[in-house]
Amino acid sequence: MKDIFTDLYNKVLGFFKQTEKKNDESSKEVACNRLKFVLMQDRTNLTPELMDRMRKELIELLSKYVEMDKEALELGFEQEGSQMALMLSIPVLRAREEAEIEATLAEEDAKKAKEEADAEKDSEGEEDESNDSEAQSDNEADTEEVEAEIEITEEPQGQEEDSENNNSSGEENKSSSSSKKTKTAKK
Amino acid sequence: MTITAENVKEKDNKKGDIMSGRVIVITSGKGGVGKTTTNANIGTALAKAGKKVVMIDTDLGLRNLDLLLGLENRIVYTIVDVVEGRCKLRQALVKDKKNPNLCLLAAAQTRDKTAVTEEQLRDICEELKKDFDFILVDCPAGIEQGFQNAVAGASEAIVVTTPEMSAVRDADRIIGLLEAREEIKSYKLLLNRVRPNMIKSNDMMSVDDVVEILSAPLIGIIPEDTGIITSTNKGEPIVNDEKSLAGQAYRNVARRIIGEDVPFLNLEEDTGVLSKVKKFFAGLIGKEK
Known part of the structure; x- marks a missing residue:
């Protein structure tokens, strides 16, 4: 007996539901999404162009x-209470081989070294050494953050020992992880 | 009879000694969302609850609070007359027609926002604190000097917004500015002109959506009500209409301001045919159990 009524109830409900509008995205959802986006810009002073640039730089870095789905990388702001957090979601397709990473980095390091050498020709800098050690220590701490954020099991940087120019890539690392973690208090 | 702290306090009040009123600014950023209506209704409701209330209209050049209260013909002096020394503060306070607990300090219609400074408004608020429980400051639209003036003397704020994108965006801006002002100790959100039917059909942002986006505590939800227009026509705040849902919602806001814990009105409860059918069948199923 109960089943009959339940069935009838669902049928009637279904009938009414059919008559309701079926939009993929309701105007309310559109409003919420547009509003969240525009408030993100208002609160951070980041224009869409700047966001796009940040996105590109992050992908590059x-x-x-990691080999990731560049199209699906999501970068946006989320609200946590009265604080805003910059959220980065990266679909990882495949973790790179250690050797692969090392090769990429070595290539880059070589490039950097060449640039630096060129620069040194122009101006013979002497105060480099103190900066180097500082950057090195930053590098280690921040590498761990990146690891936690992207959630990959391999060590993304198993090449610490490979050259004295490591600090240059380390610096970039630092900027990425800190931007990922950036929480700007609402103005 | 033993003398308790409460008795002493009562005596003090009777003598008209030190009262320390709360100064609440009612603001929104965007125009037309119902700041002045909110002011008139909350003020009237607080006065009906036995509180001594004064409302200050700081919208110089565009005053309207007097109209909403039906006091437009009783204004002799304005806030500009007070700061320019043409009258005493007390002389400029216009008493409400019905409620002797309620007063209005009107804005000047012929002057612009520069006629009163932040400092002067702060002084006026300080002075009024001695005699009133609540000082409600009606803020002009915008974020310019008029806003800065209105906020100057206040320690609390009510941000009025509606579930529309432009109003929410402007409210966000206002909240940012309020947070930057040290003297504002707390701010609350009042969501005005809510249409439950549109929310139900997903054509309007819900209360939760707005609260989530602005992440501000809520003090009231006021349903859209055609009665607001007719009550403005008559110069009589809608809180005086016991049957009106918007009036009820405003009375609840006033009670929350006083410190009572009043649940929000359930506006989602609809009386449409569909819900009745649903309820009917749901009832049948329930009985079968």
Whole structure:
């Protein structure tokens, strides 16, 4: 007996539901999404162009360590209470081989070294050494953050020992992880 | 009879000694979302609850609070007359027609926002705190000097917004500015002109959506009500209409301001045919169990 009524109830409900509008995205959802986007810009002073640039730079940087779905990378702001957090979601297609990463980095390091050498020809800098050690220590701490954020099991940087120019890539690392973690208090 | 702290306090009040009123600014950023209506209704409701209330209209050049209260013909002096020394503060306070607990300090219609400074408004608020429980400051639209003036003397704020994108965006801006002002100790959100039917059909942002986006505590949800227009026509705040849902919602806001814990009205409860059918069948199933 109960089943009959339940069935009838669902049928009637179904009938009414059919008559309701079926839009993929309701105007309310459109409003919420547009509003969240525009408030993100209002609160951070980041224009769509700047966001796009940040996105590109992040992709460039992170591709060195993981092979990811560049199209599906999501970058946006989320609200956590009264704080805003910059959220980066990266679909990882495949973790790169250690050798692969090392090769990419070595290539880049070589490039950097060449640039630096060129620069040194122009101006013979002497105060480099103190900066080097500082950057090195930053590098280690921040590498771990990146690892936690992207959630890959391999060590993204198993090439610490490979050259004295490591600090240059380390610096970039630092900027990426700190931007990922950036939480700007609402103005 | 033993003398308790409460008795002493009562005596003090009777003598008209030190009262320390709360100064609440009602603001929104965007125009037309119902700041002045909110002000008139909350003020009237607080006065009906026995509180001494004064409302200050700081919208110089575009005053309207007097109209909503039906006091437009009683204004002799304005806030500009007070700061320019043409009258005493007390002389400029216009008493409400019905409620002797309620007063209005009107804005000047012929002057612009520069006629009163932040400092002067702060002084006026300080002075009024001695005699009133609540000082409600009606803020002009915008974020310019008029806003800065209105906020100057306040320590609390009510941000009025509607579930529309432009109003929410402007409210976000206002919240940002309020947070930057040290003297504002707390701010609350009042969501005005809510249409439950549109929310139900997903054509309007819900209360939760707006609260989530602005992440501000809520003090009231006011349903859209045609009665607001007719009550404005008559110069009589809608809180005086016991049957009106919007009036009820405003009375609840006033009670929350006083500190009572009042649940929000359930506006989602609809009386449409569909819900009745649903309820009918749901009832049948329930009985079968």
